[in-house]
Amino acid sequence: MKIQSVKDLENIRRTYARELYYPDSIKVNIGMAMCGIANGARASYEKAVKEFSEDSRVAIRQTGCIGFCEKEPLVEIFKSGTPRIIYKNITEDKISETIQSHLENKFKKDWILGQVRDPRSLIEEDIENPLDAVTPFKEVPFIEDLPFYNRQVKIVTRNCGYIDPDSIEQYIARNGYSAFFYALNELKPDEIIKTIRESGLRGRGGGGFPAGIKWATCAKQKGERYIICNADEGNPGAYVDRSIIEGDPHSILEGMLIAALAIGSSQGFIYVRHEYPLSIKRLVTAIKAAEEYGLLGDNIGGSDFSFHIKISTGAGAYVCGESTALMASLEGKVGRPRAKYVHTVEKGFRNSPSNLNNVETYANVPAIILKGAEWYASMGTEHSKGTKLFSLVGNIKNSGLIEIPMGVSLRDIVFEIGEGVVGDKNLKAVQTGGPSGGCIPESMLDIPVDFQKLTEVGSMMGAGGMIVMNEDVCMVEIARHFLEFNKEESCGQCTPCREGIKQMLEILTAICEGNGQKNDIEHLEELGSMMQKFSLCALGTSAPSPVLTTILYFRDEYESHIKDKKCPAGVCTSRFQQRGKEKSPCQ
Amino acid sequence: METAESTAIDYKELDEIIEKEFDLDKENLIMMLQAIQDRYTYLPEAALYYLSAKINVPMSQIYGVATFYSTFSLQPRGRNIISTCRGTACHVRGAETIREKLENMLCLSEGETTPDNRFTMETVRCVGGCSLGPMVKINDEMYGNLSSDDQLKKILDKYK
Structure with missing residues (x-):
């Protein structure tokens, strides 16, 4: 059928919104984005389909991801007129029990992440919240109130986790x-x-x-x-x-x-x-x-x-x-x-x-x-409007994908949304902007995250990667890691980028292997500044950023590698000195 | 072990890829190469010469593309491709150790193939599963939160 008018669109919307919000059967939505699948969601899905295919009360469906990667596989179960419950870490061995107990109204309390307060997206305010008439469960927190979610504003991710991504009808049902x-x-x-x-x-x-x-x-x-x-x-x-x-x-x-x-x-x-x-x-x-x-x-x-x-x-x-x-x-x-x-x-x-x-x-x-x-312009900071998605990863407790208004401080992102560093380690830095960005030290975490601020501190927004690093990460070795990446990915046509990265990497490798020389830091700065000025494209002009920001904020780490032949985080001493000896596997 | 010389090319099949799937369109060169590589595990020289004549793109340019992009291989590869992720999130969560473990288990360095053609060892720059690092991709399957030898062994056992 071809959609010829707004009326046609409205008809599809109405039909499928009913199925989406007021299903006839008990709906089991399994988050099947790549990280869910890598955490076992496909196995859970297949088991659920196998075990409940005969049971007409149950409909097993796939959805995208609601972002809380740490708790994958995430499974939402609900039926019309009852609260929508999201269960966490529902692997293959738990899926049948989860569904069965839900059917019998004996919910597995410990496995619940929370219940949904309002499943509508922010472009669906013209319809009623289907959960308005539903009495919520006592003692089960609302998803929207969890620290990971309570500051999020879902514009771009408005449908992620709520629809089957392979269903255009469900997209239309949510006012698509x-x-x-x-x-x-x-x-x-x-x-x-x-x-x-x-x-x-x-x-x-x-x-x-x-x-x-x-x-x-x-x-x-x-x-x-x-x-x-x-x-x-x-x-x-x-x-x-x-x-x-x-x-x-x-x-x-x-x-x-x-x-x-x-x-x-x-x-x-x-x-x-x-x-x-x-x-x-x-x-x-x-x-x-x-x-x-x-x-x-x-x-x-x-x-x-x-x-x-x-x-x-x-x-x-x-x-x-x-x-x-x-x-x-x-x-x-x-x-x-x-x-x-x-x-x-x-x-x-x-x-x-x-x-x-x-x-x-x-x-x-x-x-x-x-x-x-x-x-849209009412959200964010003066020059950065709306929201931005970040993948909050690395040594962080709540790792996952978040969408927040521009201007939230890095500290709030790490310690409120992310609930801090995993284990009892201290935070050392947050890396943004990937191989074109920089490492922002703990002391500067109060900066609001927007395009301007991140650039001012020597990093950049980039695509939205935010990698939290604890005290066990060596900043010199991280700079080396990024340069190695940039060296392999440089297209090689302009000299500043091709040769500059190579020279910087050689110096950094020597530092990591305990062979650093007295003027290495100055050489790195000089090479970096040359590349920033003369490279042809953004890969070359930004490739030195990981090195220059770590020199700026963690100069002492460079100095102890060079002068004292010591890696304060203990990374280089154990790894790179050995690797220098060219040991091949099984020898 | 299969060698570059011993690969038999099925030209009818190549025609399917070049003409039917990708309309003889030069702009689809990268995707044609991907399809050829999916079929033969690598890019056989004879197939590239054939492609060059078919779509009228000089061999120098095809060779340029085949060597510029990191997913292409001019050498035969194993039945299963193991790619350890070297993205930053995986890196800070111990990807290097996982790579060493795998290398030792299979006696392989990066770019090498086991004598029985079962595995080829590669690395990849981020597969986008950063919250589950360290990650390993085998063919199109992703495995995350890797740590122990046992866990790796169980995964490898799935691939024959």
Whole structure:
């Protein structure tokens, strides 16, 4: 069936919202994003299907992830008129007992994470909270009140964990594609761009360029224009885009559709990394479903607007996250960046105007169109509006994916949302921005997290990886780890990056192996500053950041490696001195 | 053990990939190479020459692409590819130790294949399972929270 009008969309919404919120059977939602699966969710799912396939009272379904990776596999069980309970760590051995006891109203209290207060997303305020008429369970906390969740605002992740990502109907049931139809029927292209510009939305891929300005510049160009989505999330420590794609792929398609309307494009591309097989699968399914409903293709919704989306996969090159390299890779070529004196919005993919944003940026768009620029701009800080997703990982108690308004302090993120460092260790640093970012010391944790502040302290926002490091992590060795990464990922075409990284890495390796020399720190600073000034692309200009920030904040660690031949964290002494001897396995 | 020389190429099958699946379109080169590698575990030279003529892209450019992107291999690989994650979150949670354990269990260094073709050892730069580090990816399956030899042995036993 092709959706031809808002009325068609509304009909689907009404039908499936009923199934979503007032199911006839007892619904068991199992979180099946990649981290859930790696923690045993698939085994739980298969066991549940096997054991309850005959039981007509029970319906087993898959969903995306609600972000609390530490408690995966997460399983939600509810039926119409009763509270929605989320159980934690429900592995294969626990799943049958969990469902069975729930059926018998003898809930496994110790296995409960919490109950849901309001399952609606923030673009569904036009319907009643289905749990309003339900008496909540006493003694079971509300999910929304848990420290991990109580500061979160779910705009981008509004559907993650609440819908089956492979079901376009469930996306529509949660008011999906209505922003697109509103833009198609009611807004002129420049009105869409005005809304995005006034919302203050900045690109979530790392650089933070204002999306509205980019869209406006691209829309002014002549000829065929392309809408490209960067899903090449190669930043180690970040899995923000993966979670969005695996939990709610249609939000990205809808965002791209709205961008296409605003900019005037009929062809879109999603460049997704090969290392995310499940993401690719979800996107293929989503695009096919959208085509079947006539939401992608020719004459969408009966209008004269046509838009197609093609998926292209990367093949393991971090530099392809850089816009010009990504576009070269889309053309089937080697992914080497080019100088950007001509912007990609003017000449990008196929030498034509191309608008590139990342997954998180596009997923914000439908909510902004429906709720307005003012609403979005009311969240965040002066120059960074809205929310940002972070993957809070490393030596942290509550690791997982969080979406919080810009401006929350690092300290609150680590100690309130994350509930502190795992075990009884002390916190040493928080790393943001991946191999282009820096390590922020404990003493600076009170900074509010936004684009400006992170840059001011020498780090950057990046894709949203936030790696918490305890006192056992050696800062010199971490800097070395990032440089090794950058060395392998440098495309090699410009000398400052190719040679600079190599020289810095040699110095750092020598320091870690106890062979540091007197002027090594100064040499590192000099090389780093040269690279920042003269490298061709952002990979090269930001590659020294992990080294320069650790020198700035942890100079004493460098000095004790060099002068005293000691690693204060005990990492280098035990590992790198041995590794220097080139021991191969089984010898 | 299979060698680069002994690989027999099925050109009909290649045509399926190049023509049917990817429309002879040069822009799909990377995905064509992925499909060829999925079929043969690596990129056989003969297949690349054939592809070059078919889509009219010089061999130099195909070789450039095949060596630029880290997932491509010009050498035959084992039936199962073990990729230990070297992302930062895994790194601070002991990925290096897991890599050493696996290397010792299988007597393999990075890039090597067991004599029986069962495993090839590789590393990957972050698979996005950072909350479960250290992670290991075997083919398309992900394993997280790894620590003990026993646990690793049980996982390896699943792959023949």
